[in-house]
Amino acid sequence: MSKTIIISNRLPLQISIENDHLEVTPSVGGLATGLKSFHKDGDSVWIGWPGLTEEEIPEKLKGEVQKKAKDENCVAVNLSSDEIDGFYYGFSNRTVWPLFHYFMEYTEADDTYWKFYKQVNQKYADEILKYYEEGDVIWVHDYQLLLVPNMVREKAPEAVIGFFNHIPFPSYEVFRTLPWRDEVLEGVLGADLIGFHTYDYERHFLSSVSRILRYQVDFNEITLPDRIVKVDSFPMGIDYKKFEQAALDHFKNTEDQQSELQRRLNHHLESTPDAKLILSIDRLDYTKGIALRIRAFEYFLDKYPEFIEKVRLVMLAVPSRSNVPQYRRLKREVDELVGRINGKFSTVSWTPIWYFYRSMPFENLIDLYTSCGIALLTPIRDGMNLVAKEYIATRTNHTGVLILSEMAGAAHEMNEALIINPNNFEQVAQALCTAFGMPEEEQIQRNKMLQKRLRRYSVEKWANDFMKALHATRENRDAFKSI
Ligand code: ADP
Ligand code: G6P
Numbered sequence: 022m023s024k025t026i027i028i029s030n031r032l033p034l035q036i037s038i039e040n041d042h043l044e045v046t047p048s049v050g051g052l053a054t055g056l057k058s059f060h061k062d063g064d065s066v067w068i069g070w071p072g073l074t075e076e077e078i079p080e081k082l083k084g085e086v087q088k089k090a091k092d093e094n095c096v097a098v099n100l101s102s103d104e105i106d107g108f109y110y111g112f113s114n115r116t117v118w119p120l121f122h123y124f125m126e127y128t129e130a131d132d133t134y135w136k137f138y139k140q141v142n143q144k145y146a147d148e149i150l151k152y153y154e155e156g157d158v159i160w161v162h163d164y165q166l167l168l169v170p171n172m173v174r175e176k177a178p179e180a181v182i183g184f185f186n187h188i189p190f191p192s193y194e195v196f197r198t199l200p201w202r203d204e205v206l207e208g209v210l211g212a213d214l215i216g217f218h219t220y221d222y223e224r225h226f227l228s229s230v231s232r233i234l235r236y237q238v239d240f241n242e243i244t245l246p247d248r249i250v251k252v253d254s255f256p257m258g259i260d261y262k263k264f265e266q267a268a269l270d271h272f273k274n275t276e277d278q279q280s281e282l283q284r285r286l287n288h289h290l291e292s293t294p295d296a297k298l299i300l301s302i303d304r305l306d307y308t309k310g311i312a313l314r315i316r317a318f319e320y321f322l323d324k325y326p327e328f329i330e331k332v333r334l335v336m337l338a339v340p341s342r343s344n345v346p347q348y349r350r351l352k353r354e355v356d357e358l359v360g361r362i363n364g365k366f367s368t369v370s371w372t373p374i375w376y377f378y379r380s381m382p383f384e385n386l387i388d389l390y391t392s393c394g395i396a397l398l399t400p401i402r403d404g405m406n407l408v409a410k411e412y413i414a415t416r417t418n419h420t421g422v423l424i425l426s427e428m429a430g431a432a433h434e435m436n437e438a439l440i441i442n443p444n445n446f447e448q449v450a451q452a453l454c455t456a457f458g459m460p461e462e463e464q465i466q467r468n469k470m471l472q473k474r475l476r477r478y479s480v481e482k483w484a485n486d487f488m489k490a491l492h493a494t495r496e497n498r499d500a501f502k503s504i
Contacts (some may be wrong), residue, residue, distance in 0.1 A: 023156035025065040025488075026149055030109065030165035032069035032095050033057040036086055043082060045089055047074070049304060049339050049380055051257070052163055052187045056420070057341070059484040060094065067095045068148050069497035070109075074102040098148055101143065107137025112182045113165040115418040116199075120346075121164060121188050122308045122402040123195060127347050130200050134365065139168060142208070155176060158491060161212065163187045171211025184212035185492040188404040189430070190222040201280035206234055210245065213494035214215045216255045216487055218430040219403045223254045251494055255487050256434055257405050258479045266386045272417070282385050284390035289333065297457060299334045300393030302386070302408045303400075304341035305378065308353050310399040310426065310443045311338060315358045315374070317449040322366055322373060324450055328457070330371045335393055337377045337386075352378070390415040395456045397424045397491040399443035405430040409438070410475050419465040419472070422456035424449070434474060437467035 033053045037044045047053070060067050070407040073088060078086055091099040100108070111134030145170050153173075161169045161183045162428040170182050186209075196202060206229060209215060213230060217223045223241065236245060243250040261270055274283070299318075303309040307330035318334050338355065342348045359376045368372045381389075390396075396412040406429035413423060414437075423438040425431065432440050 022064070023154070023158070025063060026152055026157055026159045027056065027060060027065050027067040027162070027350045028145060028149055028159070028166065029053075029056070029067070029069045029162035029170065030113070030145075031262060032067060032071050032090065032097065033060065034071065034090065034093055034095065035170055036071040036089060036097075038071055038073070038077070038079075038082070038338055040319065041079075043085055043089055046380070047383070048340075051405055055407060055480050056162070056484070057255050058263065058480050061318065062481070065094065066152055066340070068098060068145065069095065069153070070100055071095075071097040074105050075099045076102050096148065096152070098145060100144075102333050104141050104144075105138055106344075107134050108141035109165070114342050114345050117164045117167070118188070118308075120195065120199060122193050123189075123191055124307065125195065125198065125403075128198075135201055142166055142168035142170055144287050145169050146176070149173055150176055152219060153180065155179070157181075158183070158488070160185070160487075160491075168208035168212075171208045172391070174211035180457075181495050182212045183214045183216065185208055185216040185487065186219070186226075186404075187257070188225045189402055190229075192225050193232055196225070197233065202229070202233055206230055210234075210236075210243065210250055211351060213248070213250060213498070214487070214491045215250065215252045216490075217252075218254065218256050219255045219433055222404075222430075223252055227252055249494075249497055251490065251497070253490060255483055255490075256478065257407070257429065257483045258475060258481075259407055259410045259414060260481070261476045261479045262415050264387075264390075265417060267383070268391050268415035268417045271384075271387050271391050271415075280385060280388055280470070282381075283388040283392070286388060288333075292330065296331050296333070297395055298393040299332060299395045299453070300337075300412070301334070301391055301397050301399075302337045302389065303339070303398075305338040305348065305352060306341055308400055308402050308429075310401045311336070312351065312354050312358060312451075313401065314397060314399040315355065315362060317390050317443070317446045318366070318373070319362050319398075320446040321450040321453050322362075325454065328453075329366060329373075330368060331400065332453075332457075333371075334374045334397070335377075335389060336374060337381060337389060338450035339380050340378065341367065362382065375479050386411075387415060391417075394420065395453070397449075397453070398429065399424075399426045399449065400429050400442070401426075401443060403429040403431075407431070409435060413468060413471045416468050416472075419468045420461055421468060422459055422464055424452045424456060425473075434472055434478070437470045 035046045035048045162186045170184050199456045224424045409431045425438040426443045427440050441448045443450050
C-alpha cells in the first residue's frame with residue numbers, strides 16, 4: 022500500500038536527555054504543531070531531526086532514540102554537531118531565515134555553511150530514498166530542505182514530490198542577492214507542486230524563477246524542459262477541534278484541578294474587576310516583533326495612564342535557536358526592556374508585564390489563551406502565525422479581541438481582527454484602546470465570523486487540498502508526456 026513520506030528538519034517530537042534517560046516533548050513551531058494532526062490521522066512516515074546531535078546521544082541510548090521516534094511513525098535522522106552548526110545554525114538560520122524575512126543586514130553568505138547545507142540536504146534525500154517505494158508520495162517541508170526535491174528527483178525521476186514553504190518567500194529584489202540563488206531555485210523545482218501560505222509569496226517565487234532561471238511561467242505553471250511544475254497558495258489552518266475541545270475542558274476544571282497558572286490568572290482577573298490581560302506567545306525570534314511590542318506597550322501606558330493597574334501584558338517567549346548571535350542579543354534586549362518597563366510603571370500591587378521565557382505544556386497554553394481578553398501579536402514578518410488562529414479557536418464564548426500585525430500571513434484571512442502595522446506605536450495604542458472599549462456584541466460578531474472560517478479551513482483541509490493538487494500533477498505529467 023502506498024504511503025506519504027513527510028520530511029522536515031524538525032520532527033514533531035523533541036528528544037532530550039534527563040538523568041541518563043530520554044525525555045520526549047512536543048516540538049514548538051507552526052510546522053510541527055500543524056502537520057502533527059495530519060500525520061496522526063494518516064498513513065505516513067515522518068523523517069526528521071529529533072533535536073540532539075549524534076555526539077549528545079550516548080551509544081547505549083542510540084537505539085532508544087530510534088525506538089521513541091518509531092513509536093510515533095517517525096524516523097530520526099542523525100546529524101553531527103558540525104552538521105548542526107553549518108546546516109542548521111549556519112545556512113538555514115543565518116542565511117535563508119533572515120533573508121526570507123527581509124532581514125538583509127542579518128544575512129550571512131558563507132561557503133562553509135553552504136557546503137553543510139548541501140551535505141545535509143543530500144543526507145535527508147538519501148534517507149527518503151531508503152523508505153521510498155513506487156506509488157508513494159513525498160512531501161518535503163520548509164526552508165531548511167530547499168535542495169531536497171531535486172536531489173530525490175535525480176534518483177527517482179518518476180516520484181511524486183510536493184514541497185511546502187512555511188515561511189515567506191521574499192520579493193525578487195531581495196532573493197536575487199543570495200549568491201546561491203540558481204541552485205536553490207533549481208533544488209525546489211525538483212517538486213511537482215510547490216505550496217506557499219499566501220498568494221504574495223507564490224507571486225514572489227514565480228517572479229524569481231522567471232527572472233533568474235528564465236523558465237517560462239504561465240499563470241502558476243512553470244515549464245521545465247521535461248516537466249511542468251505547479252505553484253499554488255494553501256494557507257495553513259489549525260486543528261480547530263483540538264483547541265476548541267481543550268478550551269471547553271479547561272472551563273470544566275474544578276478548583277482543585279486548576280493549574281497554578283490558571284489560579285494566578287483567575288486571581289488577577291477577580292481582584293481587579295475591570296482589568297484585562299493582554300497575551301502574546303511566540304518563539305523568541307527577531308521576526309516576531311517582541312521588542313517592538315514592549316515599546317508599543319510602554320507608549321500606550323505613557324499616553325493613556327488611566328490603564329495603569331488595569332492591564333497586564335502576559336508574554337510567553339519560547340527559547341529558540343540560541344546559538345545564533347541575533348537570538349542571544351534579542352534575549353538580552355527583551356530582558357532589559359521588561360526590567361526597565363516594570364521598573365518604570367510598577368506599583369506595590371501591580372506589575373505591567375509578566376514575562377515567561379520557557380516552553381510550557383499544552384494545558385498552560387490553553388490557560389493563557391482562555392484567560393486573556395486581548396491577544397497582541399506584532400510580527401515584523403511571519404509566514405503565517407498559527408498562534409493567532411489558536412487564540413480565536415479557544416474563545417469558546419466568542420469574546421476576546423485579536424490585534425494582529427498586517428505582516429503575518431494569517432492577517433490575509435483574519436480581517437475581523439484589529440489589523441495593525443507593528444511599527445506604528447500610535448496605531449497599536451489605538452487598537453488597544455479599541456479592544457478595551459469594544460462592546461461584547463461586537464467581539465462576538467467578529468469572532469463568530471473568524472471561527473466559522475477557521476473551522477472550515479482547518480489543517481486537515483489544508484493537507485487534503487495540497488495532497489489533492491499533488492495527485493493531480495501526476496495526471497498532468499502523463500498528459501505532458503503524450504504531447
Ligand atoms: P512559528 O512557526 O514561527 O514558531 P507559529 O505562530 O506559526 O510560529 O507557531 C507556533 C506554534 O508553536 C503554535 O502552534 C503554538 O501553539 C506552539 N507553541 C508556542 N509556544 C509554545 C509552548 N510554550 N509550548 C508548546 N507549544 C508552543
Ligand atoms: C518555524 C519554521 C519551522 C521550524 C520552527 C521552529 O515554524 O517554519 O521549520 O521548525 O519555526 O524552529 P526550529 O529552528 O526550532 O526548528
